[in-house]
Amino acid sequence: MIAQLFGYLRDHSVALKWIFFAYLAFTLVFDFFAERHHAHFWGDHIIGFWTLFGIFGCLGMIVVFKGLSHVWLMKGEDYYDE
Amino acid sequence: MMSNTIFMHPATYFLIGAVLLPFANRLKLQKVLLLVVPLLAFYQIHHLPASFGVCHFMGFELTFGRVDKLTYVFLHVFTLMALIGSIYGLHVKESGQHMAAFLYVAGSLGTTLAGDYLTLFIFWELMAFASVFLVWYRKRKRSIEAGYRYLLVHTTGGLILLAGIFLRYQNIHDLTFTRIAVDGATTADYLIMIGFMLNAAVPPIHAWLPDAYPEATVTGAVYMCAFTTKTAVYVLARGFPGFTALAILGAIMTVYGVAYAVIENDARRILAYHIVSQVGYMVCGVGIGTAMAVNGACAHAYAHILYKALLFMGVGSVLEMTGKSKLNELGGLYKYMPWSLVFTVIGGIAISGFPLTSGFISKSMIIAAAGVDHRVFIMLMLSLAAVGTFLSVGIKLPYFIWFGNDSGVKAKESYWNMQLGMFIAAFMCIFLGIYPEYLYKMLPYPVTWHPYTSYHLSETFQLLGFTGLGFYLMVKKLKPEPKSNLDLDWFYRKGARVFMWVASKPIGAANDWVGEVYRTVGYRFTLAVARALSWFDWEGIDWVLDGSAKGVVKGGDELRTLQTGKIQHYIGGAAVALCIVLIIVVLI
Numbered sequence: 001m002i003a004q005l006f007g008y009l010r011d012h013s014v015a016l017k018w019i020f021f022a023y024l025a026f027t028l029v030f031d032f033f034a035e036r037h038h039a040h041f042w043g044d045h046i047i048g049f050w051t052l053f054g055i056f057g058c059l060g061m062i063v064v065f066k067g068l069s070h071v072w073l074m075k076g077e078d079y080y081d082e
Numbered sequence: 083m084m085s086n087t088i089f090m091h092p093a094t095y096f097l098i099g100a101v102l103l104p105f106a107n108r109l110k111l112q113k114v115l116l117l118v119v120p121l122l123a124f125y126q127i128h129h130l131p132a133s134f135g136v137c138h139f140m141g142f143e144l145t146f147g148r149v150d151k152l153t154y155v156f157l158h159v160f161t162l163m164a165l166i167g168s169i170y171g172l173h174v175k176e177s178g179q180h181m182a183a184f185l186y187v188a189g190s191l192g193t194t195l196a197g198d199y200l201t202l203f204i205f206w207e208l209m210a211f212a213s214v215f216l217v218w219y220r221k222r223k224r225s226i227e228a229g230y231r232y233l234l235v236h237t238t239g240g241l242i243l244l245a246g247i248f249l250r251y252q253n254i255h256d257l258t259f260t261r262i263a264v265d266g267a268t269t270a271d272y273l274i275m276i277g278f279m280l281n282a283a284v285p286p287i288h289a290w291l292p293d294a295y296p297e298a299t300v301t302g303a304v305y306m307c308a309f310t311t312k313t314a315v316y317v318l319a320r321g322f323p324g325f326t327a328l329a330i331l332g333a334i335m336t337v338y339g340v341a342y343a344v345i346e347n348d349a350r351r352i353l354a355y356h357i358v359s360q361v362g363y364m365v366c367g368v369g370i371g372t373a374m375a376v377n378g379a380c381a382h383a384y385a386h387i388l389y390k391a392l393l394f395m396g397v398g399s400v401l402e403m404t405g406k407s408k409l410n411e412l413g414g415l416y417k418y419m420p421w422s423l424v425f426t427v428i429g430g431i432a433i434s435g436f437p438l439t440s441g442f443i444s445k446s447m448i449i450a451a452a453g454v455d456h457r458v459f460i461m462l463m464l465s466l467a468a469v470g471t472f473l474s475v476g477i478k479l480p481y482f483i484w485f486g487n488d489s490g491v492k493a494k495e496s497y498w499n500m501q502l503g504m505f506i507a508a509f510m511c512i513f514l515g516i517y518p519e520y521l522y523k524m525l526p527y528p529v530t531w532h533p534y535t536s537y538h539l540s541e542t543f544q545l546l547g548f549t550g551l552g553f554y555l556m557v558k559k560l561k562p563e564p565k566s567n568l569d570l571d572w573f574y575r576k577g578a579r580v581f582m583w584v585a586s587k588p589i590g591a592a593n594d595w596v597g598e599v600y601r602t603v604g605y606r607f608t609l610a611v612a613r614a615l616s617w618f619d620w621e622g623i624d625w626v627l628d629g630s631a632k633g634v635v636k637g638g639d640e641l642r643t644l645q646t647g648k649i650q651h652y653i654g655g656a657a658v659a660l661c662i663v664l665i666i667v668v669l670i
Contacts, residue, residue, distance in 0.1 A: 002420045002421065002424070003416060003417050003418075003420040006416040006417075006420060006423070006484075007416070007417065010416075010485065017554075020550065020551075020554075023547055024547045024548065024551060026543075027540070027543040027544045027547045027548075028544070030536075030539075030540050030543060031540045031543075031544060033536070034536045034537040034539070034540035034541075035535065035536050035537055036537055037537075038535075038537070040450070040453025040454065040456075040458070040461065041453065041458045041461070043462075044537070048544070050465075050540070050541045050544035050545050050548075051544045051547075051548050053462075053465065053466075053469070053544075053545065054469055054544055054545040054546070054547065054548030054549050054551075054552070055548040055549075055551055055552055057465075057466050057469040057470075057549070057552075058469050058470075058473055058548065058549045058551075058552025058553065058556075059552050059555070059556065061340070061341070061344060061466070061469065061470050061473065062344065062473070062552065062556045062559055062560065065341045065342075065344045065345050066344070066345060066559060066560075068341075068345075069345040069565075069567055072568070073345070073567040073568045073569075074345075074563070074565045074566075074567055074568075075565065075566060075567070075568055076565065076566075077564060077565065077566050079566065079568075080575050080576075
């Protein structure tokens with residue numbers, strides 16, 4: 001039964017995508033109203049700081065770590081058995 | 083009195099349980115024992131006095147039980163985890179695996195309760211030696227090799243720790259295990275710290291963890307991910323709070339572990355690397371050393387044990403049912419193992435720190451403690467690792483196992499006991515998120531932190547939401563590849579090869595050469611000397627001692643004819659001889 005639910009959701013991935021984008025918009029709106037009494041550093045005063053941190057942190061990590069892996073670290077699975 | 087003290091110690095139950103397990107298996111009571119032992123221990127830890135089991139041994143005072151709030155929170159989660167692990171492994175018939183797990187838990191509990199370095203060391207080593215069997219019981223060639231490497235690394239760490247303990251004793255003649263002041267730390271203390279750091283998998287001495295854990299048995303990995311590193315976090319929190327080196331290394335760990343979790347392919351290796359990242363938060367919290375940071379480290383250890391075990395259980399279920407754990411070989415399993423998916427995703431969102439899960443109320447404490455202490459760079463590194471956590475474990479892992487491209491792998495849902503174990507862990511993840519006071523009141527210092535503020539919620543919403551967007555944009559780039567990545571274990575895995583080459587080529591050749599020289603020169607020389615000595619002995623000394631050697635040889639020949647080679651004759655002869663001796667003794 002629960003598998004059918006997942007299947008149903010998977011079939012409606014377009015709708016899910018728009019719900020997800022709506023959620024992203026909501027987080028930005030929410031940040032306008034968040035209380036900033038206990039700011040630890042300058043970034044805490046900027047509205048949307050964590051949005052930028054999240055998206056650029058994520059993309060940056062994928063690019064840098066995947067890049068490092070491809071040019072240097074990646075070896076065959078039995079590299080040590082040879 | 084003494085037996086009371088012994089049964090006061092929760093490790094005792096696991097030690098006795100380990101001994102009884104094979105018998106219980108024959109009597110078909112193994113499952114009962116597997117449940118009773120952790121339950122008894124979980125009950126027992128609530129009734130411990132502040133100090134017990136103090137005894138004197140060879141001039142040392144050993145303290146087997148020292149209990150305060152810091153001990154309690156770790157004992158609580160360790161015994162709870164032992165129960166969950168036992169339930170998850172109920173279907174395993176081999177007693178050996180359960181024995182290893184019980185001894186491992188006993189080692190962990192013993193270390194946590196130890197009040198002096200000697201007791202600590204004994205249980206510390208018990209942990210290493212018991213846990214390696216959880217790797218070996220997988221019985222594959224790779225597991226056996228990985229187990230040996232694991233054992234060698236931990237033995238080295240143990241020796242460093244022991245060296246520190248000896249030096250410390252030489253310096254101050256005191257082995258009590260207490261907090262070490264940052265200003266007064268000596269070489270001995272730093273050696274002890276390095277020994278602890280090895281078990282906490284702090285880079286550059288971390289590679290044993292992602293090497294061994296993915297090769298462990300399905301149930302073994304569930305235990306291993308919980309005990310070794312978190313026991314190390316406990317001893318660091320006990321002995322070394324406030325050491326800035328730990329704060330910096332911890333922050334590096336969080337990003338280092340996540341980096342590998344992003345690029346690895348084997349699901350259990352991803353989770354293993356992610357332990358490095360998560361333990362980094364705790365090590366960092368200990369290193370910051372304020373009350374809030376140490377609280378955060380303990381809270382995070384508690385929460386982490388449950389959700390990381392949950393993730394290992396979820397991925398372990400897939401491995402158990404399909405025999406596969408590599409992401410590139412899996413996909414589309416949501417049709418067959420939906421409940422494992424639900425539980426794994428709960429573990430994934432908890433580890434990512436979603437609101438209403440345990441990660442949200444524990445991780446944030448450490449990050450905020452870094453902020454309060456004005457360590458902005460560390461704080462940003464921890465936040466970056468949180469992004470990577472959601473990316474690698476929260477989304478990538480479940481996506482490529484249960485969704486992604488349909489791999490054609492078909493499987494049944496995992497056994498009921500596995501699902502029950504996952505359910506309890508998943509329940510705790512959400513329970514702690516909704517009711518954080520349950521955990522907060524166990525922490526060593528009073529808690530003033532409130533996780534559910536609007537700003538913290540807003541920060542989390544954005545971080546997680548836009549990490550999700552990043553995954554959505556880059557999902558093709560993250561497609562799993564059947565590869566593995568180099569790490570610092572390269573040095574000893576390839577280094578061992580250099581050692582073997584040196585041993586077999588130059589040293590072997592030198593050995594052969596020496597052997598040849600010996601055979602041609604030494605052997606003949608020895609023979610000549612022996613002949614000379616023999617002649618001297620036979621003719622020279624015997625001549626001095628009036629022919630006695632020749633007489634003994636002659637007597638021996640006669641005695642030989644008395645020997646029949648039958649055992650009853652020998653026993654009879656011995657009995658007669660004994661009687662004669664007795665008679666002589668009595669008469670005299």
